[in-house]
Amino acid sequence: MQLEAVNAELLYERQEKAKREAELILANIELDFQNHEKEKRAAELTLANTELLFRNREKEDRANELALANHELVFQNQEKQDRADELAIANKELIYQNQEKQKRADELAIANKELIYQNQEKQKRADELAIANKELIYQNEEREKRAIADAKKDEFFNMVSHELKTPLTNIKAINQILAKSLNKADRSYRFIERSNQSVLRLERLIEDLLDVTKINTGEIDLNITEFFFTDILTQSIETVQQISTQHQITLENSVDIFYTGDQFRLERVIINLLNNAIKYSPDATQVKVSAFVESGQITVCVIDSGIGIAKEDIAQIFKRFFRVKKVAKQFNGVGLGLYIAAEIIKKHNGTFTIDSEPGVGSNFCFYLPIN
Ligand code: ADP
Numbered sequence: 001m002q003l004e005a006v007n008a009e010l011l012y013e014r015q016e017k018a019k020r021e022a023e024l025i026l027a028n029i030e031l032d033f034q035n036h037e038k039e040k041r042a043a044e045l046t047l048a049n050t051e052l053l054f055r056n057r058e059k060e061d062r063a064n065e066l067a068l069a070n071h072e073l074v075f076q077n078q079e080k081q082d083r084a085d086e087l088a089i090a091n092k093e094l095i096y097q098n099q100e101k102q103k104r105a106d107e108l109a110i111a112n113k114e115l116i117y118q119n120q121e122k123q124k125r126a127d128e129l130a131i132a133n134k135e136l137i138y139q140n141e142e143r144e145k146r147a148i149a150d151a152k153k154d155e156f157f158n159m160v161s162h163e164l165k166t167p168l169t170n171i172k173a174i175n176q177i178l179a180k181s182l183n184k185a186d187r188s189y190r191f192i193e194r195s196n197q198s199v200l201r202l203e204r205l206i207e208d209l210l211d212v213t214k215i216n217t218g219e220i221d222l223n224i225t226e227f228f229f230t231d232i233l234t235q236s237i238e239t240v241q242q243i244s245t246q247h248q249i250t251l252e253n254s255v256d257i258f259y260t261g262d263q264f265r266l267e268r269v270i271i272n273l274l275n276n277a278i279k280y281s282p283d284a285t286q287v288k289v290s291a292f293v294e295s296g297q298i299t300v301c302v303i304d305s306g307i308g309i310a311k312e313d314i315a316q317i318f319k320r321f322f323r324v325k326k327v328a329k330q331f332n333g334v335g336l337g338l339y340i341a342a343e344i345i346k347k348h349n350g351t352f353t354i355d356s357e358p359g360v361g362s363n364f365c366f367y368l369p370i371n
Contacts, residue, residue: 150320154216157209164206172199197243204268208336211265212320215343222262222347229255229298232263233291236270244278252290255298259370265344272337273302273364279331281306281361297350298368305361314354318342341366 175196182189214220237249270289277287281304288303307327309317316322323335342352345366356362 151216153321154213158213161206161209164202168199168202168206171195175199200239201243204271205334207268208334208340211340211343212336215340220343220347223264224260225263226258226260227263229257229259229291232267232270233289233300236267236274237289239271240274240278247278247281247285247287249274249278249287249289252288253292255291255293255300257293257298257370259298259368261348261368262344266348269341269344269366270300270302272341276337276364277302277304277306277362279333280304280327284361293370296370298370299365300368301363301365303361303363308358308360308362309354309356310358314356317354318352 175192179189179192179196182192211220233251233254237251241247241249274287274289281287284305286305288301290299290301290303292299309324313324317324318338319335320339321335322339323333345352345368348368350366350368353365353367354362355365
């Protein structure tokens, strides 16, 4: 029994060994298979590794390239930054220059406006001057026409004056004969006196007309003598007073000195002023003559309270044949009295002034330096 048990035991063990060997073989096969698989996997991993290595190298190359490109970009960026800085500075400079240009442009615009304004003003002035020029040309033409007409008038007056002188002298002679044959108390005697006064006025007018021609041709000669100045004042007043009963002519002061000049013509100047004072103050009753010596000159003023003269006419009043239009029709005259008076005073190195106000009266003064 024991042997059987041992045999059975051995058999069992043998069977177990065989099982175990079969299992080992199986395990071995399994291991082989696994090894084979692992080898395959290892080969695959090697391949993948190689692939990865290759890819890594590629990436590295790319990274290097990118690093290089990056460097380049950084450099370029730097350059661009520098350029941008330069441009910013240049830009600032440009902005400054632009502002300066704008300022200059504004200044130029203002200057331009000023120039345009000045040009417009110049144009206006030029237009005005052109108009004034035309006016001057017109006035010159008018003056020339007037001068020709005046010359003709002078010629005519000269001729007429000479022609009038002879019959007037005859009338004067006849009057004298008639006056002698009459008694002063006779009614006719007064007619003769009036006739004589008219003859005197005509004589004076003729003298005026002849003097005008002489003044124009520069032939007027003064008849210089020494005389007592007050005499011409009193005589002129007397002469004019005779023809006006309405006006009272009074002499304020006098010039009690001897003066050297043309007595007859200076007397005519005063007579002219007095005649005017009476003629142009129809509603007044007073005419004053103020005469005095002061600062080495004689002053004679004839003052009336008549119609007066407007400012714009005063400047023209000494012109030949000038008469104030508004009053010319109302009063007789030829516009020569003041022209001749001014010329005579000028010939004595004297001057004239007029102070007048329409509706109030006039103050005609002349001044003679004492020689
Ligand atoms: P006439 O008296 O013959 O016209 P005048 O030469 O004496 O010439 O005077 C020129 C003008 O001046 C006159 O026509 C008149 O209009 C003005 N005139 C002269 N004297 C006076 C005066 N005393 N008052 C106002 N106007 C005057």
